[in-house]
Amino acid sequence: MTHSTTEPTVVDTRTEPAHTGAAAPSRTQRAAALVQRHGALAVLILLASVATGAFPAFGTADNAHNIAIQSSFLAIVALGMTFVIISGGIDLSVGSVFALGGVLAAYASRWGLLPALLLPLAVCGLIGAVNGVLVAKARMPAFIVTLASLLGARGLLLAITHEGANTFLVPKTSAFTTLGQGTLAGFGYPVYIAVAAFGLGGLVLQRTRMGQSIYAVGGSEDAASLMGLPVARIKITVYLLSGLLAGLAGALNAARLSSGVTILGVGLELDAIAAVVIGGTLLVGGAGTLSGTLCGVLLLGVIQNVINQIGSLDSSYQSVVSGAFLIVVVVVQTYLGRTQRIR
Secondary structure, eight states: OOOOOOOOOOOOTTSSOOOSSOOOOOHHHHHHHHHHHHHHHHHHHHHHHHHHHHOTTTTSHHHHHHHHHHHHHHHHHHHHHHHHHHTTOOOOOHHHHHHHHHHHHHHHGGGOHHHHHHHHHHHHHHHHHHHHHHHHTSOOOHHHHHHHHHHHHHHHHHHHTTTTTOOOBOOTTSHHHHHHHOEETTEEHHHHHHHHHHHHHHHHHHHSHHHHHHHHHHHOHHHHHHTTOOHHHHHHHHHHHHHHHHHHHHHHHHHHHTBOOTTTTTTHHHHHHHHHHHTTOOTTSSOOOHHHHHHHHHHHHHHHHHHHHHOSSOTHHHHHHHHHHHHHHHHHHHHHHHHHHOO
């Protein structure tokens, strides 16, 4: 009887070329990704350089301080908006929440610094949390939910101020006023608060599991669920954060103006979205950086300042220029996105 054995075939994978790996990005794809991440910074530097040469008053330290303080409030709002958009959502309520936060802070400032900060943070954070619950748990469209919150927050603001007839003033000798009007090395305290918030937000977004989960949810909610990520909790968190930051910005603005102005915040949500998109964050979610958002905010501030430097143009031209610039950015982003997908 003949016995035969079959030897198993062994393949030495150390000498076999890898054919299953993704192809390395081409030079064009790398350049497109670089432009998408840092394009706003390049345009900001270019515009600031041209404006410095064209307008002697633009490059002064006082003007830089003015741009910084004026941009700090939008920056804080845009910070929260960045988290929301990266997660694949949108928050249209931040303008009204910003105004409501200012009125509540001015109203509570009679009792001291802490109540002036805690009351707007509590109310505005609650509005953000409700937005998140309705979007994440009830599966309602973020556009509709936050639009309703925009109207609701503005209505609450008008009810508190009796249709705007009452304007709450901040005591000029209070610590809350100092928070909004005090300076350090020429820059107002809100500027340092905005920088600190961006630094902390950058650490959360880039160095923590929570930040990576936000990117994952924005990239593909279904895939994030299959990975075991708490999608609903993440969504609630980003909307809560957006509401808190909008309320904080409103409170700081009230401290700077020494009053809770009821007409502020109209269209602020659009400015925040514009700054985020100009900074390279994709509206479809899953991609974006806080450094890009900060560049977008400063770019809008520089555009407004340049228009003021011209003198013959009124502030309405800022919306025209910003809108046109936003269209160009979206077109360029679309082209860059297609370029990066080409293999």
